[in-house]
Amino acid sequence: MSAVPMHPEATDDPQAVRWVVPAGTLPVVGEIAEAPDELGEMLRSEGVAAIEVETRAVMIRLADGRSWSRAGARVRDALAAALRQPREWRPAAAVGEDDVLRAALRDVLDGSIGDYIRSHGGEVTVVSAHDRRVEVRMAGTCTHCPAAGFTLHSRLEAALRDRFPGLVELRATEEPAKAATRTTWLTLRRRGSCPPDPGRP
Template sequence: MVIGLHAERVTGEPQAVRWVVATEGVALGRVVSAPGDLGRLLADGTLTAGLVERTAVWLWLRGGLSWRDEGAPVSAALRAALAEPRAWVIEPAAGEILERVTADLLDGSVGDFVRSHGGSVTAERDGEVVTVKLGGACEHCPAAEHTLYQRLIGELRRRCPNLVELDSGGGRPGLTLADS
């Protein structure tokens, strides 16, 4: 079985890559250990951390190493490890997953849309809850709720189907992930 994946840079984190791939069967959260060569790369410190979300695996490379040199071996190791989903050891990290996925969307198309209208959008994490706030021109815009719910929360639901909205008041929705 061939597992298709591709790498995406993580804004502001040159040692991180988000490997876009279906993670079916692997628990979501922080990687404690993984099977095969991926596990060895984590154990020997080549990779310093990993995080599994529904549509990707985030991996951090040790400082001083480059993705240009390490990308192909990491990609091969990740493909092989994903073929053994039950062999992964994962620590729950719902708040961290939600924070990273939200930041990824805000650094990309969702944030670009808001900024193109003179607005700003921020997300803050407190434990397992991420609170989102629109600012600038979008803060009091009649279409702000539409922007927030149709663009951001719609994309979040695609990548985090167990997303739960909490009423945090003041037009600042609190978001969390239900146990999966």
């Protein structure tokens, strides 16, 4: 297998670096219990404190007392070699394709696409995500918005497909509109203005 393109991103934690990789590089998400070759040895020897796989990145946290200035090149090379063996990565908990799909969807909705939707007063919640199909519910200003279809397909679906290339379908339902309250106006007559009762003298 050829080399997998990757590049590092700093995080708020000085011990952790997020290594960005193409979506779908690894068939697992979440905390990793075992990685191939030298990267796995680092994890077992506690030089690397934790490895967590995201849909488009591998987060590696060094053990306390270790520094990226000293260990960075070795970790980079070990990660590059390990990425060429995607079937040898073992998650700490059982992970299926649906878990990878849900992680990709969460990544999209928690990121810039979700921020864009929320900034316009919209809301997207997950109804279901399984068998490579996703259903979401659009609410807030997304309900009956003429641009909702564009947002759904050109933004949300494109970002999700980038993270989960096997996506078959993204479907949206709208939150039912609240029942309109009908106001009935009653005309009240003033006292003494009622018409005379024909049965009274």
